[in-house]
Structures are given as C-alpha cells and as structure tokens.
Amino acid sequence: MGLQQLLDPESVAVVGASGTEGKIGYAAMRNVRGFDGPVYPVNPKRAGETLFDYDVVGSIGDVDGDVDLALICVSPPVVPDVVKKCGAAGVGGAVIYSGGYSEAGKQGAELEAKIADIANEHGVSLLGPNTSGFINPPTGLCASFVPHMERVGAGSVAVVAQSGGINHSIAFKAFSDKRGVSKAIGLGNQSNTGFSEVLEYLDGDEDTEAAVLHVEGIDDARRLLETCREINLPVAAYKVGRADVDDFAASHTGAMTGDYELYQAGFKQYGVVTADSCTAVFDAGNALAKVPKPTGTNVGVVSAQAGPGIVMTDRLKRAGATLPPFSEETRERIDDLVGDITFTENPVDTGRPMADIDKVIAAVAGDEGVDIVLVYELYEEGIPYPIKGLTEIADSHDKPIIFATDGPWDVLQDKIEALEEAGIPAYVTPERGADAVAALVQYVERNQVASEVTADD
C-alpha cells in the first residue's frame, strides 16, 4: 500500500478545496501552504480560478502531474466516488477528515467499509475517516486542518495517536516545550491504515528515531504488539481506558478500549515503554529518540540542589532503577571537586550550582558501574549550564545523559533547545527528568524480556 505516498508525499491535492473561511477545505488549503512540493486544489465549481495562489482543477483526474496524497474535504456521501477517482488517478494516500462513519452507527459503518473496499482495491492508504489529519514537519507538510499545527517544527519523534485531538495535544505540548516531531498522525477510524502499518513505515523513516503511541483500543492488539517487537524503532505507549469508558470510546473512533491490564502486560512483554499522560509519553519518546541505547538500569545522579535530588531518587527507585555505589576512583574524584560538606554517594549533591559541575558529571559518566546519567541544576544567573562540558561528555561516553532543571521558562527555553540539540534531552521539573530516565530503564528491562521471549519462540 501507499504509506510512503500518504505520509511522505511529493505532491498533494486538496479535494473540496474552498475559499470560504470556516470550511475544512479552506483550513486544509491554508495549512498546506508550507509544503515543499506541488499542491493542487480540486473543486469542480472553481476550476480555472486560484486559491491561495494555487491553480484550481475540476477533478483529481485533471491534475497535470502525479499526485501522491489527496486531502479529502468533501462530505461523507461523496467520499466513495472521490476515493475511486483518486485510485484511478494513481493517488497512493488519502486523508478523510469527515466524521459520521463507524463511530456513528451501523449506516456509517457500512459507508466506511465501502470506502475501505474501494481504497484496498486501488491500493490507496487511507488516514481516517474521522481524523484531523497529520503533519510531516521535515517536508513542511501540514495535512491537519487545525490552526497553528503548521508551526510545529521538525524533530525525531513520531506521534501516532488513535485520536486526532490527542495527536494535537501531544504535538502542541512538544511545540510549547521547544521540541519538534518527525510526524504527528491522528489515525481516526483506521479504516485501512492502523498502528501496525504506520509503525512499519516509520521504522524505515530516516527522520524518525522513536515513536509514541496513544491507544484507546483496537481490534487486533496482538498484531500491534508483534509489530512493536519486530521493528527496531523504540516505542512508548500511552494506553487510555483503565476505568470503564467504553460507551464513550465506541462513539469516538468506533473502538472499545479493551482490557487495560492486558495491554499493559502486552506492552511490557513486547518491549514497549509505557507512560500515563500526553506529556509523559512524549517525554519518554524524546529520551528514547535522542540518547544512545542504554545498556543497563544503573543510574548515576548529580544534583546541584538536594530537594530535587531526593525527588528524583525517590521516583527512580520506585521505577525500578538502581543507584549503584560509585567506584573508589569516582568517589575520590568527586570528593576532590565537591569537598565533604555535601552528599558524595550516589546521588551526588553538589550543594549549589558550581562552575565546574561538568567535572563532577564527567566523573559519574566515566564510572563503569553507571549506565545512565541524570543531572539536575536549578537555573542560576551567573552560573551558566555546562552545555559545552555536557556536550563533550555526551560525545565521549556512549551513555544516555538526561538534564533536568527549573527556572522561568522565558529564560530556560533557548538553553533547553541547545542541550537537546547536543543530544542531551532536557526537562523542566525534577519529576519529568526522573520519569524520562525511568522510561530508559523500562526500555532496557522490557527489551531484555522481549529478547528472551523472542529467543523462546
């Protein structure tokens, strides 16, 4: 099927393109303007006119050139015919924004099945129906109709959400946190393209280093799990529906949320990291995407403030991390740097931000018993973060280094960006930093389990 054409197209048509503000066909045109390749508005009533400076054609078959992706902005009864025409014109992917299908009852389900049959026959990969779309920032493509989604920048984490709303929630939080995405995809009703197809595609996508999933419930959970095990891409999942929300969920994407505990056990067994909020699952994906693969669960913690150090230690231990004692050599190096007024076990408490905290961090990162390093430093004017030193440490050790901090966001944000660009995921609040490390610990534990399961098969 045309996953490549759907998610990374070289050309895009907007079927039902409109110049009337408030219509989906208008919003789709407005948001697609940043796309690197050709854009073809399609509207039989406006053929020959221009929309947003693009020439309008009367039908998808009239486009002078190949079309990879069609953004379908027409109402449900017209969609089967549009998909048929797309298939005939060689279009490989289509997004169906409208709702009123399997989530809305029997009649809608029949219409959706009919559309899927047509798409399958022509090899068209469908996103939706009942989705707000997706974005592919590395190519400038915003195929979502939600305003401001075109501002979300490029990063190395792909978001794959069952709900369009949650897709936007996660993507906007990433944007607000000064992060980007490689893709952010709302699956909607998954009429012929679901989690497994998208994950298989993303596994080969050079822009994507980790995937984060939002899962309400799907018919074939085992297939999703097996896909997660087969691909090399690290995956973090946010499963919703621990309490009984099935009535509401079925009215949303036509799916039941299924058994929460079974999903959790499955993710654990198949090497998938789990998290329990939009923020936490992206934080986990961000760490998985940016750091070297951790090889163990031993964490070395360096904190410039004791209170946050205690918070992080507590959280890490609860998450199953080990804070091993440092080697004699490491302890001596730290004692020389910090003196004996503060706590030089693991965690190291430097007492205050210090100009050469990077030397302490280097000592911890150099300890053979440490697999992952977590650093916390409250922002203090006049004592800059050791970004250069941390970069050198990250470059010279094949170990994850995670940074956590607090301070006023307007002051922090460019420093967070600089650290992340240097391959050091950086988080505000000690809890988010610790939880990101906990995700790496989970990744190690679950992929050892996953390897054992594979070996036994």
Next chain:
Amino acid sequence: MGLQQLLDPESVAVVGASGTEGKIGYAAMRNVRGFDGPVYPVNPKRAGETLFDYDVVGSIGDVDGDVDLALICVSPPVVPDVVKKCGAAGVGGAVIYSGGYSEAGKQGAELEAKIADIANEHGVSLLGPNTSGFINPPTGLCASFVPHMERVGAGSVAVVAQSGGINHSIAFKAFSDKRGVSKAIGLGNQSNTGFSEVLEYLDGDEDTEAAVLHVEGIDDARRLLETCREINLPVAAYKVGRADVDDFAASHTGAMTGDYELYQAGFKQYGVVTADSCTAVFDAGNALAKVPKPTGTNVGVVSAQAGPGIVMTDRLKRAGATLPPFSEETRERIDDLVGDITFTENPVDTGRPMADIDKVIAAVAGDEGVDIVLVYELYEEGIPYPIKGLTEIADSHDKPIIFATDGPWDVLQDKIEALEEAGIPAYVTPERGADAVAALVQYVERNQVASEVTADD
C-alpha cells in the same frame, strides 16, 4: 512568635549585605529591591556607604527605625551573635541562608540548637537555617537569593516547601504557567519555625486561599496533621520518600522521610489533598484556591474533542469521581444545542469547538446532580474560548468550573490568565485539568471524613 514580622514585614534589614557579586549578601540585596517598605543593609565594614542606593549601617542596633525582618547572610559561626543582636533590637523574624547545621552532623546540630535557643528567648521566628528563603509577592518582597524569584507575581496560593530547591521549582513552574503565589517559602532545617507555625499564620493571611506543601519528613507529623485539620485553609501536600531515600534526605534538612504510607493515610484522614509532583500539587492548590468549595463528587464533563474527553473521563473515574447521568431537562437542552451526532451523555462531546459551547456548559452547570464542571476545548483560531460566557456561568452558579485545553503556549497564555482571573482555573493538557478536578473530589471526600473524625473526637 513573630510570624507576621517574618513573612509579612514592614521593614527589612540585610545583615552581611555585600557589593560583591557572587556573595549571598549581594544576591539578597539585589532581590530585595522590589520591596514596598524600607530596606537597611547592615555591614560594619561599609557603614556610611550605600549599596543599591540604600544607606549601609554598621549594626542592626544602629538602624534608625523598627526592623521586622533580618536576612542573615553571614557565615555560621557569626550567626548566634547576629540573632542575639536582632532579638535585642526587636527584630521579630530572621532568615538564615547558610548551611552547615543539623544537616551536616553533630557539631552543626549543636550550633543550630544554640541559635534556636537564642531566637526562642527573644521571640524571633527563624526561617532556616539552610534555606534559600521566601517571597511575598503581594508586598513585592523577595527574601530569596535565587535570581528571577523577584519576578514571580502575586497569586492566592502559598507554597510551603521543606526544601528551598523544591520551593523554587514549584514557584518557577507557577510563574512559567502564568500564575502567581501569595508566599513561596523554603523551610530548610525548621529550627524554630516549621509547617504548623507557617500554616497557622497563612490561615489568617488575607492573600492566601490555599496552601501547597512539599514534605520530606518531620519529627512531629501528627502536629502537622492536626494543624491541617484545625485551619480553614485548604491544603494540598506532596510527600516525597516512598522509596528509601533516608540517607540522602538526612544529609539535606537533617530529617528522615519517615513512613510514606503513614503520611498518606494521615493526610487522607485529616482532610489534606495529596499529589505526586511539583506541578500536580500546585495545580491542586490552584483549583482549591480559586473555585467555590465543592459540595459533592459528581462531575459534569463537556469536551469539544472526544479523545481528550476519554482521557479525562478515564482519569476522573480512576480518581473516584462520579459522572452522573444528566437530568432529562439537561439532556434535552444539550440535544437541542449539539444534535445527536455526538455523545450527549455525561461526558458531552460537542464534536468540535462551537461558537455557543457556553450554552452547553451552562446546561451542565445548571444540572442539580452536577457538583463540579470540567470543560475541554482544543484551541482553534476563529472559535474563541467562551471566556465571557464561562465567567457568567461561574458567577451565577456556586460550583467549581475547571477548564482544560491544548494549543501553542504563546497563543494560550493570555487566555489562560483571563480565565483564571475570572475564577476558572485553566490547565494545559487534558490530564492536568482532570487531575485538578480529582483534587477537588479528594477535598470533598477527605473533608467529609475529616468532619466525621472531628465529630467522633
């Protein structure tokens, strides 16, 4: 004791004031400049000079006027003498920034005990030692040496943290979220002023509507719990130390973290809401401070997007909230507004942001079976949040209304501020909104329990 003089002084002296950048006595002077009242730098070596345009005096006894609060920036051996002089001069409160006391071993503990004895004898309330201080934004007072803390604005939530670092973590997160505080206090070693003294003071403070606590561990947990029950101020607590972190914690503020489960049971029984992160505890306090006291645990949910609606419903149910069916009248009103394509049970899914979503919210708020209203709406350009309508609903119903949303932070922040000013706590991400409602639900449940316990006594 002089809690009022400590936390809400009319005049401040900085003992050990310095013109040398990098010294605590410099940072304290720099940060105190925004204070409404008189400031007196004290430094025998610089008497007669000026520092930051204030006249320096040689000794606290030389100040021409009353001094309520002394910020003590001198080194530990000199502190007992300074506190004695403060007491003699009628100073009622003092902050001791330096470390090296009970957290550092036997000798330090002896010094701390000596200082506390002197302070008790003279009726001086001490904050610390081993604290970065506190702020009182309604009076412009920044008695913390941490840069940028003077930027944290006035709000109605008081932060009381055992750790100075966590105090700053919570306060900066509030600032970054466009919120303020009435006070933000790092207790440090609590030599003669601890949680109970501060909470009793805050209960009578007209700027404070709720308190959030960060607790590592204290000797007299029962006294804290009894204070929480006796005061009218709603309290939310973040207890750290579920895993074993006692070695590290004792090296921090000289306290063990104690038994986490006992604390949790105590908080539950004594009417204290609990949360598990800096962000969550402030979010809880923010809701408790701003909304009318909830009278039940029945939540009505209105969501403009189904995915976030499911997330919130799941989280609320897990937290023990009830989502009751609406009355026949309410359902008819909602059906008239929304039509039957979306889910008009509780939660109501409006399908998309709609111009008159406030009418749906009004219908839910007007339902007699609903105690608390939670609204979610993804930000969409062109469909403004119904701030005016929500304000009217909040004004005409004596019920908490909580708003949750997602979108780019630069666009959202002034809208969040406007909602909060209208008495509608507003949160980014569905989870934070749901967790704030869960805190209100906990408040109702635990204060019913707390009342029962009181009645039995």
